[in-house]
Amino acid sequence: MKDYQGYFIDLDGTTYKGKERIPAAGRFIKRLQEAGKEVLFVTNNSTRTPDFVAENLRKNHDINVTAENVYTTAIATADYLRSIAPAKSKIYVIGESGLKLALEKRGFILTDDQPEYVVVGLDTSVTYEKLEKAVLLIRSGAKFIGTNADSNLPNERGMVPGAGSIVKLIEYATQTKPVMIGKPEAIIMKMALERVQLPKEKVIMVGDNYHTDIEAAINVGMDSLLVYTGLSRPEEVIKEKIQPTYKVNNLDEWKI
Structure with a gap:
């Protein structure tokens, strides 16, 4: 397993389920922070500001992050348009x-x-x-x-x-x-990589949805970690031609 310096992490289904906590996700993110890893939540939600998302993570899910740790499709869209x-x-x-x-x-x-x-x-x-x-x-x-x-x-x-x-x-x-712009397209991933200033070989995408999170990683040439706490099911994923780099039942299983 590579020594990844950056982790792009999905929200709903990976970090929480609506208003419900996923305790293993909170522990996973704390372990990443303690290890000095770059953590960036990459989400297709364009309706909320990064400040709102970060506050929700802090208040309702006991995940201590700031707006700088959040990259929405709204921000990615603005970054993409600013580039052209x-x-x-x-x-x-x-x-x-x-x-x-x-x-x-x-x-x-x-x-x-x-x-x-x-x-x-x-x-x-x-x-x-x-x-x-x-x-x-x-x-x-x-x-x-x-x-x-x-x-x-x-x-x-x-x-x-x-x-x-x-x-x-x-x-x-x-x-x-x-x-x-958003997952599974490569644009949001390229914009997020520019944000963290890391090469794609040093970053892994973590998500619960093969057809957004994992395909986004595949489309940009990044490694991926599929966690079975949300949408995708093992019996469905095994049929895919390109498999995630790693698969876990919950994020407690991931060794940093």
Whole structure:
């Protein structure tokens, strides 16, 4: 087993299950911190700010981290756009406060007046008017960016529509494929590697979902650790052509 210097860690299903703690995850992260490892939570959630995520981890899951330990698709989207577009570029956004704030902090102007980009994330207050505007702007030449392709999100009511469902509707109406940022795409992983300033050979991706967390690692050429505390099941994963680098039943099994 390699001596990894950095750990990219998923949240829901890996670090916690909704409001429920995963005690082994808390112990795992404490062991990483004591060993001086770089810890970065890499999440497809674009609705929350890193400060909010870190506070939730501290208050509700006894995981002592700060906003600097959190990398959301909102931040990754802003970082990606900053790498290809000048400050003050105009962007139309379908999304919530986490996404809008991340873009504003990078100097972008959020407007529906002739934007160069349309960025679409999860928006629990989405309306037909917002969708219509996004479709017309993309059809008029604005570049289409999607935060992530998650079709569903788990909550207490069941598997509700995720950001990918909104992105797909706009893709269908425009016949335009978006640039996708979040897991399993390589973009968020490359942006996260730039954030921690480590080569991919020194970092491992830890997650519970083969089709997002593990495929993201595969797509960028990183090692991966699949933990069976969330979505993916052993009988499903064994059928995949490319296997995770490592698999554990819970994170207590991982030796640092």
